[in-house]
Amino acid sequence: MNNSTVANRRTFQPWNDPKENPFVEFRNITKRYGDVTAVDNLSLSIYEREFFALLGPSGCGKTTLMRMLAGFETVSEGAVFLAGEDLASTPPYHRPVNMMFQSYALFPHMNVEKNIAFGLKQEGMPTGEITDRVAKMLALVKMEEFAKRKPNQLSGGQKQRVALARSLAKQPKLLLLDEPLGALDRKLREETQFELIDLQEQLGITFMIVTHDQEEAMTVADRIAVMDRGRLVQVDPPMAMYERPRSRYVADFLGNINLIEAKVQNVSKGFVRLETKDGNSLLVESEASVSSGDTVWFAARPEKLQIDLKKPKSGNLMSGEVWDIAYLGDLTIYKVKLDSGEYVKASVLNRAVSSDRPISWEDKVWLSCPNDAALVLTS
Amino acid sequence: MKTWLQYSAGRMTIWLPYIWLLIFFLTPFLLVAKLSVSETAIAQPPYIPAMNFADGPFGWWRDIKKFTVGNYLFITEESLYWKSYFSSLWIAFVSTMLTLLIGYPLAYGMAKAPREWRPTLLMLVILPFWTSFLIRVYAWIGILKKEGLLNQLLLSMGVISDPLTILNTNVAVYIGIVYSYLPFMVLPLFANLEKQDFTLLEAAEDLGCTRRQAFWKITWPLSMPGVIAGCFLVFIPAVGEFVIPSLLGGSETLMIGRTLFDEFFANRDWPISSAVAIILLLILIVPIMMFQRSEARAREAGR
Numbered sequence: 221m222n223n224s225t226v227a228n229r230r231t232f233q234p235w236n237d238p239k240e241n242p243f244v245e246f247r248n249i250t251k252r253y254g255d256v257t258a259v260d261n262l263s264l265s266i267y268e269r270e271f272f273a274l275l276g277p278s279g280c281g282k283t284t285l286m287r288m289l290a291g292f293e294t295v296s297e298g299a300v301f302l303a304g305e306d307l308a309s310t311p312p313y314h315r316p317v318n319m320m321f322q323s324y325a326l327f328p329h330m331n332v333e334k335n336i337a338f339g340l341k342q343e344g345m346p347t348g349e350i351t352d353r354v355a356k357m358l359a360l361v362k363m364e365e366f367a368k369r370k371p372n373q374l375s376g377g378q379k380q381r382v383a384l385a386r387s388l389a390k391q392p393k394l395l396l397l398d399e400p401l402g403a404l405d406r407k408l409r410e411e412t413q414f415e416l417i418d419l420q421e422q423l424g425i426t427f428m429i430v431t432h433d434q435e436e437a438m439t440v441a442d443r444i445a446v447m448d449r450g451r452l453v454q455v456d457p458p459m460a461m462y463e464r465p466r467s468r469y470v471a472d473f474l475g476n477i478n479l480i481e482a483k484v485q486n487v488s489k490g491f492v493r494l495e496t497k498d499g500n501s502l503l504v505e506s507e508a509s510v511s512s513g514d515t516v517w518f519a520a521r522p523e524k525l526q527i528d529l530k531k532p533k534s535g536n537l538m539s540g541e542v543w544d545i546a547y548l549g550d551l552t553i554y555k556v557k558l559d560s561g562e563y564v565k566a567s568v569l570n571r572a573v574s575s576d577r578p579i580s581w582e583d584k585v586w587l588s589c590p591n592d593a594a595l596v597l598t599s
Numbered sequence: 600m601k602t603w604l605q606y607s608a609g610r611m612t613i614w615l616p617y618i619w620l621l622i623f624f625l626t627p628f629l630l631v632a633k634l635s636v637s638e639t640a641i642a643q644p645p646y647i648p649a650m651n652f653a654d655g656p657f658g659w660w661r662d663i664k665k666f667t668v669g670n671y672l673f674i675t676e677e678s679l680y681w682k683s684y685f686s687s688l689w690i691a692f693v694s695t696m697l698t699l700l701i702g703y704p705l706a707y708g709m710a711k712a713p714r715e716w717r718p719t720l721l722m723l724v725i726l727p728f729w730t731s732f733l734i735r736v737y738a739w740i741g742i743l744k745k746e747g748l749l750n751q752l753l754l755s756m757g758v759i760s761d762p763l764t765i766l767n768t769n770v771a772v773y774i775g776i777v778y779s780y781l782p783f784m785v786l787p788l789f790a791n792l793e794k795q796d797f798t799l800l801e802a803a804e805d806l807g808c809t810r811r812q813a814f815w816k817i818t819w820p821l822s823m824p825g826v827i828a829g830c831f832l833v834f835i836p837a838v839g840e841f842v843i844p845s846l847l848g849g850s851e852t853l854m855i856g857r858t859l860f861d862e863f864f865a866n867r868d869w870p871i872s873s874a875v876a877i878i879l880l881l882i883l884i885v886p887i888m889m890f891q892r893s894e895a896r897a898r899e900a901g902r
Contacts, residue, residue: 313807321802325796325799328821343807375649
C-alpha cells in the first residue's frame with residue numbers, strides 16, 4: 221500500500237458528496253414471500269470502490285437484499301440500479317456482478333484451476349488468456365501449489381480462497397460476499413479479513429459483504445448498514461456507528477453498552493440533564509431532540525466507564541458493589557450492581573503486569589464517565 | 600481374555616455371508632458347470648454325469664480328464680446362439696437407453712418437487728412392486744394386443760384408422776422392459792439428484808451459465824454415478840430377461856433367456872443349455888465388474 225491510497229482512504233467519503241452518483245441503488249425495495257415481508261420499502265445507495273457491509277441477525281433480510289443484486293431473487297416492488305441501469309430484466313448470467321457463496325459452492329467435479337476458469341470459459345475467453353488469468357488469480361490468493369487439487373482435498377480456508385479467486389476471475393464491477401468467513405476459525409478469520417481489505421484496495425472493485433458478525437463488519441467495511449426485520453436501522457461508517465448509535469437496537473447490536481432508563485430534567489445548549497429512577501443526576505453532551513419529562517436511555521459503553529474505589533471529584537457518578545469479575549487477559553470486565561439494583565458493566569484495560577486485583581468482589585465502587593462519553597437514546 | 604468361543608463367534612459374522620454365497624451361489628454354479636461339460640443322453644435325467652461325487656479325489660481327476668468341451672464348441676458353431684447373445688445385448692442396451700431417457704426427467708422432477716411431496720412420489724415409483732411382476736407383464740398383453748386398450752383409445756381418438764400391431768414384436772419387448780425396470784433407474788438417480796447442492800447451480804449462473812448450460816455442466820456430470828448405477832441395474836438383468844420376451848415378444852424376438860428355456864424344456868438338452876448359461880454368465884461378468892468398480896470409485900469420491 222502506498223501513501224496515496226492511505227490518503228485516499230482517509231478522505232474516501234463519497235456518501236457525503238452530493239455530486240457523486242451511487243454505483244448501486246436500491247430504490248424503495250419490497251420483497252414478500254407469501255405473507256412474510258422479507259424486505260420492507262428499503263432504499264440504499266452504495267458508491268464505487270466502497271467496501272459495504274450489511275449487518276444484522278439471521279432473518280433480517282440482508283441475504284435477500286444481496287441475492288436481489290445477484291439476480292437470484294426478484295423484487296416485489298421497487299427497482300435495483302447498477303451503474304445507473306435498472307437490473308430488473310437482466311438475468312443473473314448477464315450481470316457484471318459476481319458472488320462468493322457462504323458454502324463456497326465449489327464445483328466438486330472440477331479441480332481448483334477449472335473452478336477458477338469456469339466463468340472465463342463461459343464468456344468465451346481464448347485459452348491462452350484464461351491460463352494467464354487463472355495463474356494471476358491463484359497468485360492473488362496464494363494457492364498456486366493447489367491448482368490441480370479437487371475441492372474435497374482442500375481445507376476450509378483453502379476452499380474459501382478458491383471461492384474468492386473464482387468470483388474475482390471475471391473481474392466483476394461488484395463483488396458480493398455472503399458470510400464469506402463464517403466457516404473459518406477465529407484466527408484465520410481475522411487474518412482473512414485484513415487480506416480482504418488489501419485485496420479490495422488493490423483491485424479497486426466495489427465489495428458488498430453480508431455478515432452477522434459485527435466485528436467482521438467493523439474490520440472490513442467503509443460503511444455498515446444495520447438491518448432489522450427488513451428495514452435499514454442505520455447506515456454509517458464503523459466509528460460513527462459505534463460511537464453514535466441512533467437507537468438502542470444498534471447500540472446493543474454493535475458491541476456492548478449499558479442502558480439505564482432515565483427522565484429528562486432539562487435541555488440547554490447541547491447538554492441534557494437526566495435523572496435516573498434512584499435520583500442520580502447525570503449530565504450528557506447530546507444533540508438529541510428531547511424535552512424535559514421525556515423518558516430516555518442513558519447509554520455508556522463499558523470501556524467509557526471509569527471504576528474507582530474512592531469517589532472521583534467530577535463526572536457523572538454512580539455507586540454500587542462489584543458483583544462479578546471476568547478476567548479476559550487484555551481486559552477485565554466488572555459487573556457492578558448499582559444502588560438502584562440495575563447491573564452495569566465496566567471494562568478496564570490491563571496495562572500493568574500484576575497478579576493482584578486492586579478491586580475485588582463485593583467492593584464498594586464508584587463508576588464515572590465524562591459528559592461527552594455517554595449518549596442519550598430515545599428509541 | 601477372549602475365549603475360543605467368543606473369537607469364533609466374532610469370525611462367524613464375517614464368514615456368514617460367505618457361507619451363504621457358497622451354498623446358494625457357488626454350489627448351483629458348480630452343478631451347472633458340471634452339466635455343461637457332460638454329454639447328452641436319452642436317460643433320466645437326460646445326460647451322462649461328467650463327474651461322480653462318489654468317485655473320491657482320484658476318481659474326480661479321472662472324471663475331469665474326460666470332460667467334454669463339445670457343448671461349447673457346438674454353441675460357437677451354431678449361429679442361433681450367437682445371434683441370441685447379440686440380440687439380447689442389443690435389446691438390453693436399447694432398453695437401458697430408453698429407460699434412462701424416461702427415468703432421468705422423472706427422477707429430476709421428483710428431486711426438484713417440494714420436500715413434503717417426495718415421499719409420496721417415491722411411493723408411487725415403488726408401488727408397482729406390490730403386484731407380481733408376472734401379472735404386471737401379463738397386463739401389458741391386454742393393453743398392447745390388437746383389440747387392446749391402447750388401440751381402442753387411439754382408434755376412438757381418430758389418431759389411427761387401423762389397429763397397430765405392437766404385441767409380439769420387439770417394440771412390445773422394449774415397452775415391457777422399460778416399464779418393468781424403470782424403478783431401478785429412477786431410484787439411484789433420485790438418490791443422487793436429491794443430494795445435489797442447489798447453490799452449485801446458482802454459482803454456475805452467477806459465472807455466466809444459463810439454466811440449461813448449468814444443467815449440462817454441473818448437474819449432469821455430478822449425476823454420473825447415479826446414471827451408471829441405474830444403467831447397470833437395468834442392463835444386467837435385462838440381458839437375461841425371459842418373461843418379458845416370451846410373453847410380449849414375437850417369433851422375431853431373439854433373446855438368450857428364451858433360447859435357454861427352449862433348449863432346456865423343449866429340446867431337453869441340459870448340457871447345451873447349461874453351457875449357454877455359463878457363457879451368459881461370463882458375458883455379464885464384464886459389466887458387473889465395471890459396475891462394481893464405478894460404485895467403489897463413487898464411494899471413494901464421496902468420502
